Amino acid sequence: MKKLFFIAFCLSTFAFGQKEFGKITLPLGRVQVQKGGTGDFKKAMPRMPIHEKDVVKTLAKSRCEISLVGGGKLRIGQNSELEITEANVKPMEKNFGATLKKGDVWVAAKAAFGEKKNVSVRTPTAVAAIRGTKYRAKAGQDESSVLVYDGKVDVNAAKNVTEARKDQLKQGFQPGGGKPKFTLGPVTEVKAPDQVSGPYEVSLEDWVSLVEGMQINIRKDGKYSMFKFDQDADTGLDFVKWNKEQDAKDGK
Numbered sequence: 675m676k677k678l679f680f681i682a683f684c685l686s687t688f689a690f691g692q693k694e695f696g697k698i699t700l701p702l703g704r705v706q707v708q709k710g711g712t713g714d715f716k717k718a719m720p721r722m723p724i725h726e727k728d729v730v731k732t733l734a735k736s737r738c739e740i741s742l743v744g745g746g747k748l749r750i751g752q753n754s755e756l757e758i759t760e761a762n763v764k765p766m767e768k769n770f771g772a773t774l775k776k777g778d779v780w781v782a783a784k785a786a787f788g789e790k791k792n793v794s795v796r797t798p799t800a801v802a803a804i805r806g807t808k809y810r811a812k813a814g815q816d817e818s819s820v821l822v823y824d825g826k827v828d829v830n831a832a833k834n835v836t837e838a839r840k841d842q843l844k845q846g847f848q849p850g851g852g853k854p855k856f857t858l859g860p861v862t863e864v865k866a867p868d869q870v871s872g873p874y875e876v877s878l879e880d881w882v883s884l885v886e887g888m889q890i891n892i893r894k895d896g897k898y899s900m901f902k903f904d905q906d907a908d909t910g911l912d913f914v915k916w917n918k919e920q921d922a923k924d925g926k
Contacts (some may be wrong), residue, residue, distance in 0.1 A: 687914050689822035695761040695770060696742040697883075700920075702894045704734025704751070711757065724758060726775070731755045738911075739920065744768050746783030746793065747924065754813075759796075768791065774813040780917040782808045782926050784825075800836050800892040803828045808926070810914070821889045821903055831878045835896045874899050 692710070698718050704844055706715035706893050707722065715731060724730065729871060730750060733769035734740050738750045743763045750756055750769075754837035767790040772779070773891040774797050775850020785791035785806030795811045802811055803855040807825025820821040884890055889903040908914055 686739050687703070690862040692727055693761040693763065694743055695724045695726060695728070695758045695772075696740045696748070698722045698724060698730075699737060699741045699747075700737070700739035700749075702738065705736055705738040706731045708734075724760050726758050729755065729757045737916070741782060742768075742770055742793070744791075746770075746781075746791065747784065747920070747926075748783070748793070749780040749917055749920065751778030751780075754779065758793070768792070770794070771796075774811055776813050776815075777893070778810065778812050778913055780808075780810050780913070781922075782917070782921050784808075784926065786793070796832055799832050799894050800890070801830055801832050810917075815894070817891055817893045819889060819891045820884065822884045822886050824886055826886075827884045828881045829878075829884055829892075830881045831892055831898070833894045834896060835892070 698705070698707075698720060701718040701720060705718040707718045707724070708715045708731070709725075709815055711727040711729055712798035716731075718730065718738060719785045725862065727783055730740070730843050732750050733751050734752055736752050739900060740748045742748060742751075743761065755775040756779060757773045757775060758771075759773055760769060760771030766788060769792045770783075774795055779795055779804060781793050781795065781804065783791055783793045783804065783806065791806050793899050794801065794805055797811055799814050799818040800811075800820060802809060802820045804825065804827050807827060808823040808826045811819045820827060838868040862896070876894060876898070878898045882890070882900070892898045892899045909918070910925065
């Protein structure tokens, strides 16, 4: 019996040669999945396994919740597209990766005691990585945002943005007409400032760490603005309200 259980687990985890990221637990409206990143999109069904290289897409007035292997939730807003890039699950270390091509995603994935859990989401202009916390990412071709609701999130410019900037610097181009005013050092916890969104003056050249209540916007030229977002106004957003209700049901 144990042998049969082990075989079934392997088939579930490594179906089609790809590791399992999680299962769709709440497809609302028109939610579609492209298996392996190729072929036609098909209707998402409850309990459908999601693996590396799969693409999950939501249409208008639609949402989708994915329960991660080993605990945690990832929810996708309407008109969004998410590609699964990594699912590396071990007993006490779990690493998940996804690329948000467009739209919104909510991540709620606290680590268990003694466990290491990282959920990394990339957008066209930014990458956000956590080790057990809660955040929302919004993807846009020209600018992306990351908002932190609990814990701490490490954020940097996306690889394509940093590489493009390096190429510009090699050619003698200095964004803003001169050298950056300062260079960010190692990841440090920052205190939330009192002001709202400020000017985009400095290019993000290293990881920064955001705490609860902080938001960062990163443009495709690498420049960013970091500020304390209006949590009252944010809570009024339908997608945010829904996610908080779902988290409350899960006891998070």
